[in-house]
Amino acid sequence: MxxxxxxxxxxxxxxxxxxxxxxxxxxxxxxxxxxxxxxxxxxxxxxxxxxxxxxxxxxxxxxxxxxxxxxxxxxxxxxxxxxxxxxxxxxxxxxxxxxxxxxxxxxxxxPVAVLTASEPAIYGRFGYGMGTLQLRANVDTTRTAVRALPGVDDVRMRLVPLEAASEACEAVYARVAPTRPGMLARQPGWERVPLLDAPGSRDGAGERLCVVAEVDGEVRGYARYSVKLSWSSFGPDNIVKLSDVEALDPVVYAALWRYLSSIDLTSRVAFYNRPVDDPLLHLLTDVRRGELAVRDSLHVRLVNLGEALEARTYTAPVDVVLEVEDGFCPWNAGRWRLSGDAKGATCERTTDAADLALSVKELGAAYLGGPTLRGQADAGLVTELRPGALAEASRAFRGDVQPWLSHGF
CATH class of the missing domain: 3.40.630.30 (Gcn5-related N-acetyltransferase (GNAT))
Structure with a gap:
């Protein structure tokens, strides 16, 4: 050929x-x-x-x-x-x-490349590691409720046409994106993707709607959703299909979920992509009725390893020498000394003895603070060469929130 x-x-x-x-x-x-x-x-x-x-x-x-x-x-x-x-x-x-x-x-x-994989097994051989997970749910709103936080009654809900609400929604998204690793800043043109709502792509649902949540006249959250009709001889059993939801504070987030879970003639709220540590897990009075599931999402590939590791901060102080294997991008292979803390980091070539041995795939998986080095070591993928180095590095890479890819590409 x-x-x-x-x-x-x-x-x-x-x-x-x-x-x-x-x-x-x-x-x-x-x-x-x-x-x-x-x-x-x-x-x-x-x-x-x-x-x-x-x-x-x-x-x-x-x-x-x-x-x-x-x-x-x-x-x-x-x-x-x-x-x-x-x-x-x-x-x-x-x-x-x-x-x-x-x-x-x-x-x-x-310094990094990222992708979502139709078949995750394909991309590991090119050095991509599973860096984020996504939460899916099918919440039975007839058998669980959303806790009402103090102040939710002060949040005003207003239905606004998709395009008319876009600017306000994007302003909220722009403030949320820097708070969680893995989220993508909206580049020009990408604000139009959530507005796509071709009838042929609705899978039996109605038109996509947008509700904005306001406090004292300021838009502080939004949800975009559609309703899929499902009637039986016993009455309506419609499903709210949630596309995306964001809020600037817990009260507004709870208010949005109270709205979504109480729409007339509906009995479920279904979504396929929220963070695995989403506050909804704590807002539901019976989390089992959420029918939760988790799957892989963003896969991360460190292309220029030293630059990538220097670009992030670390939850705890770390000073380790990494012996990195990278057969597909050999310029990353070898020993690197990573020194850093919450203020910044350096990552440079070294000839010092290695503390941990792993491939670039495991580093990519841990890069955003989700899957831990400890967990990967327990699976036999990371080798500790200096006692204590694994715990030190695993704590340092871990974030205080789970990383999350907010939309596909």
Whole structure:
């Protein structure tokens, strides 16, 4: 097989995106969704593998800024639109795209690359570690309630058309994003993604609605949702499908959830993506009625290891030498001394004896403060070479809130 990898050109975007849709097996997206993704595509960061006159592989990247522990907004490459046609599997197409992509990222300003994986097993071999989890739930609001915090009655709820509410919602999101590692600052154009509501993509639900929560005339939270009709001979059993919800304080968050759980003719609130330490776990009077589930979300790849580890802060003082294995990006391999605390960090090459041995995948998993080095060591993935080093490093990497990817890409 003779293939050629090259940067995507504007005239080839339709075929590029069509091949992506075909690889994932679904129907074509509605025209308005397709048009927005075309606008958001960064052509200079999009790769296509050609076999003769046909595209057989696709990959792209978005230029994001991601919150890391300590609150810094770090440039990050958001790997996206990765596919290989079924006729060309296991022929090195994906590896060639990952090789070119990570080489390009290395030469740019982004010390990390991130992605959401259709199949997580694929990306571990390229050094991506599972860095965040997401919470899913199907809350039975007939059998559990939301605790009423003092002050919730002072929060005014107001339904506003999606587009009309967008600016206020984005202002709230912009204040929330720096508070939790893994969240992405909204780049120009991305504020339009939550507004996509093509009838063909609603899965039987009604139009998407937006409720804003106001205190003394200031918008301090919002929720975007739709209602899916489900009636039986016993009456209504409708489901509130929550798209996203954010608030600037606990009282407003509780007020939003009280609103969502008490919409007439509904019996459930379903969502697929909230932090695993979401306050809702404590607001529900019976958490078991939430029917909770957890799955992987953001996968993290340290591309320029030293720069990435210096960009975040550490919950506890740490001074350890890491023996890092990185077969796909060998410039990261070897020994690094990480010294840091809550004020900052340094990470430099060293010839000192190693304290911990691990691969770049385990470092990526721990980078945002979620999966711990201790947990990975218990799975045999991290080796302690100096007694006490594992506990020291694991405490330091851990954050006070769980990292979370607020929206896909």
């Amino acid at each position: 003779t293939t050629e990898l090259r940067v995507l050109e504007q005239d080839d975007w339709e075929e590029f995106y069509g091949r992506l849709e075909r690889a994932f097996g679904g129907p074509a997206e509605p025209p308005e969704e397709r048009a927005l993704w075309r606008e958001l595509t960064e052509l200079e960061r999009s790769l296509a593998v050609w076999d003769g006159g046909e595209i057989v592989g696709t990959a792209g990247a978005f230029s994001f800024r991601m919150t890391v522990p300590g609150g810094a907004s770090l440039p990050a490459a958001g790997v996206t639109m990765v596919s290989v046609q079924p006729t060309h599997r296991r022929r090195g197409v994906l590896t060639s795209m990952m090789r070119r992509q990570l080489d390009d990222v290395r030469e740019g300003p982004e």
